[in-house]
Amino acid sequence: AQSVTQPDIHITVSEGASLELRCNYSYGATPYLFWYVQSPGQGLQLLLKYFSGDTLVQGIKGFEAEFKRSQSSFNLRKPSVHWSDAAEYFCAVGAQSSVKLVFGAGTILRVKS
C-alpha cells in the first residue's frame, strides 16, 4: 500500500527567500505524485503533478517539484516566496491500479515579512 510522509509539520520562511517542502513516498511501482495547496477555509487546489517523463515538473504560482526515484522523494520548491503563499501544502501519491489518492499529513507554511 502507498504511504506519504511529510517530515515538516510547520515551516517558516521570510518573504523573498527560497522554499523547499519535503515529501517522501512509499510505493512499489512508479507512482503518480501530486502537490496540493489549501488556504484557510478552502478546499485543496492542485499545484502540480508527476506521471512520467521529465522528473522536474512545473506547476502554478511559480512552484516546481522534482521526482527522485532513488530517494523516493517529490520535494516542492519555489525560488522566492510571497506572503500569499502562506497555506498548508499536501503531498499525495496515487497508484496506477486505483482511483484513490493517499495524502500526507501536510506542511503548514508561514511567511514572515
Next chain:
Amino acid sequence: EADIYQTPRYLVIGTGKKITLECSQTMGHDKMYWYQQDPGMELHLIHYSYGVNSTEKGDLSSESTVSRIRTEHFPLTLESARPSHTSQYLCASSPRDFSYEQYFGPGTRLTVT
C-alpha cells in the same frame, strides 16, 4: 478548471440530528469522492463513486452514507450526528480519463455539539 460546490460551508448541529452534506460538480466528471480531514492530519477517503448508482467505501470507516443518483450530485448523509463526527468534509471529483487529477470543493466544516 473544475467547478465543485459544497453546502453548507459551516454547520453546527446537536447530537442525534440527521444531516446531509451536499456536493455538486458541473464538469460532468464520472468519479466523485468524500474525504474527512482533521487538523494536522492527512485526508482520509471515506466514500467514492465511479459513476451513477455506484458507491464504494473508502479507507476510513465512516458511519455516513452516500448516494449517486445523478452524475453531478454526491450527497453525504449522517443519520444521527455525534460529537465524534465533528470534522471537515471535503468533496472531490475527477474525469473518467484522468482519475488521478482530483478537483476539490471548499469543504464543509461540521461541528456536532
